[in-house]
Amino acid sequence: MEFxxxxxxxxxxxxxxxxxxxxxxxxxxxxxxPLSNLTGKLELLxxxxxxxxxxxxRVELSLQCGRCLEPVSTSAFVKFSESFRPLTxxxxxxxxxxxxxxxxxxxxxxxxxxxxxxxxxxxTEVVRQNIWLSIPIVAACxxxxxxxxxxDPDACPKYLNLLSxxxxxxxxxxxxxxxxxxxxxxxEALLSLQNEASSD
Numbered sequence: 527m528e529f530x531x532x533x534x535x536x537x538x539x540x541x542x543x544x545x546x547x548x549x550x551x552x553x554x555x556x557x558x559x560p561l562s563n564l565t566g567k568l569e570l571l572x573x574x575x576x577x578x579x580x581x582x583x584r585v586e587l588s589l590q591c592g593r594c595l596e597p598v599s600t601s602a603f604v605k606f607s608e609s610f611r612p613l614t615x616x617x618x619x620x621x622x623x624x625x626x627x628x629x630x631x632x633x634x635x636x637x638x639x640x641x642x643x644x645x646x647x648x649x650t651e652v653v654r655q656n657i658w659l660s661i662p663i664v665a666a667c668x669x670x671x672x673x674x675x676x677x678d679p680d681a682c683p684k685y686l687n688l689l690s691x692x693x694x695x696x697x698x699x700x701x702x703x704x705x706x707x708x709x710x711x712x713x714e715a716l717l718s719l720q721n722e723a724s725s726d
Contacts, residue, residue: 527547527649527653528646528648529543529646529647529648530644530645530646531570531645531647532616532645534572535576535577535616535641535645536617537572539573542570542571543570544570545568546567547566547567547568547583548564548565549565550563550564551563554654555654555658558654560586560587561586561587562585562586563585564583564604564653565583565585566581566582566583566584567581567583568582569581570647573609575611576641577609577647578607578610579610579647579649580607581604581605581607581649581652583603583605584601585602586599586600586601587600587601587602587661588600589662591667592664592665592666593666593688594684594685594688596684598665598666599668600662602657602661603660604660605656606653608649608652610647611639611640612640613640613641613642613643614643619643637651667685
């Protein structure tokens with residue numbers, strides 16, 4: 527996802543380029559499992575301090591369901607608008623220091639937001655970060671009850687089975703007994719240790 531912006535940098539403020547992307551991002555990040563190419567549009571706009579890149583992309587990802595732990599397909603919609611500053615002057619080749627630009631110091635020195643000495647603008651890192659920001663913190667499977675046709679992730683059989691096997695969850699009867707005694711069912715198992723200690 528690299529673009530040579532040498533010609534655009536020579537043009538007047540307001541000049542623009544538009545690109546349609548359909549890129550394979552399988553090697554973008556080891557933590558991401560894409561199921562499709564990254565598709566969408568990118569606009570590069572010449573501004574006084576460099577290039578404003580505006581992206582609007584979509585990609586299908588495989589995530590792990592936070593309930594049943596099965597793989598689940600999720601659409602990630604990536605939108606960003608970032609200002610990239612040149613590392614060198616397009617006319618003279620002179621190195622441009624961050625102090626020559628206005629803006630936040632961290633943005634002006636961020637390598638992901640630099641147009642390199644060969645006038646290559648690379649949006650790879652910006653796209654990677656925005657994909658992570660766009661995916662849900664906890665993915666949920668799209669379970670639909672075959673009998674009723676209702677969408678209900680809480681009724682997923684795999685999820686219900688994991689709950690019933692979990693020592694933390696306990697059975698509904700155990701939970702009811704614990705709640706009647708005013709004891710959190712997650713801590714009830716520790717009572718046996720307390721009883722053993724007192725009998726010693």
